[in-house]
Amino acid sequence: MKPNKFVNLIAGLATAFALPLILLIIIPFVRQSDSVPIHYPEGQEVEGGVAAYPDATLYRFGSSDFGAQVYAAEGCAYCHTQVIRPTYAGPDMWRPGWGGREEEGLARETQPLDYTLEEIAPLGYQRIGQDLSNVGHRITTRELMHQHLLNPKEIDPDSGMPAYKHLYQMSPFGKGWEPTAKAEALVDYLLSLKKDQPLPEVAGTKG
Numbered sequence: 668m669k670p671n672k673f674v675n676l677i678a679g680l681a682t683a684f685a686l687p688l689i690l691l692i693i694i695p696f697v698r699q700s701d702s703v704p705i706h707y708p709e710g711q712e713v714e715g716g717v718a719a720y721p722d723a724t725l726y727r728f729g730s731s732d733f734g735a736q737v738y739a740a741e742g743c744a745y746c747h748t749q750v751i752r753p754t755y756a757g758p759d760m761w762r763p764g765w766g767g768r769e770e771e772g773l774a775r776e777t778q779p780l781d782y783t784l785e786e787i788a789p790l791g792y793q794r795i796g797q798d799l800s801n802v803g804h805r806i807t808t809r810e811l812m813h814q815h816l817l818n819p820k821e822i823d824p825d826s827g828m829p830a831y832k833h834l835y836q837m838s839p840f841g842k843g844w845e846p847t848a849k850a851e852a853l854v855d856y857l858l859s860l861k862k863d864q865p866l867p868e869v870a871g872t873k874g
């Protein structure tokens with residue numbers, strides 16, 4: 668290879684990697700990195716909304732912050748995403764329950780603001796299981812959520828989800844399993860996953 672061709676190749680490769688890096692990672696990162704929760708302006712409250720979004724008291728309760736760490740450590744994000752894609756990029760909004768409360772007309776795509784209070788935003792990159800952005804609306808009791816973690820095959824014999832038995836311990840008399848603190852925190856976190864609160868218009872979207 669002649670030297671100038673080699674230089675061209677390197678320059679071409681550099682551009683091919685640099686462009687997507689700048690457009691898809693660096694620019695969005697810089698634009699979103701100073702996001703703060705926003706208050707609903709007086710007189711502009713949206714039906715079904717809260718005083719500020721994301722609402723720290725509603726969105727994060729109990730030990731769910733620790734639960735988010737358990738979620739990250741257990742690798743849930745290898746199989747589950749937490750982003751409802753815009754319809755031009757996929758059929759997420761047509762999948763029942765994914766976008767949130769459909770019957771109340773509140774289902775929506777995920778917005779960058781939804782992640783404002785999250786220390787770790789586990790977007791995920793592949794969907795072996797469902798998207799969990801709004802799983803707190805689909806599975807609403809602690810019992811069902813624990814059952815799903817302890818023994819997914821009991822709910823659906825064909826389930827491809829691994830059993831997270833190490834988050835549970837045998838109860839003292841050998842009758843069944845008891846959740847550890849990690850399992851309780853994880854369930855707090857999962858029940859809190861509701862990324863469908865209506866946004867005020869200042870966020871650039873309608874509710």
Ligand code: HEC
Pocket residue numbers: 738741742743744745746747795796797802805806815819820823826827828829831853857
């Ligand atoms: C190897 C891939 C895989 C991993 C890792 C995984 N899951 Fe799953 N998960 C699935 C699949 C497949 C389903 C759908 C079948 C089912 O409902 O059991 C599912 C379903 C679920 C559901 C029910 C969703 C619904 O809408 O009904 C919840 C909740 C869930 N997973 C939570 C978790 C959590 C929390 C973790 C980490 C501790 C985790 N998953 C790790 C594959 C996985």
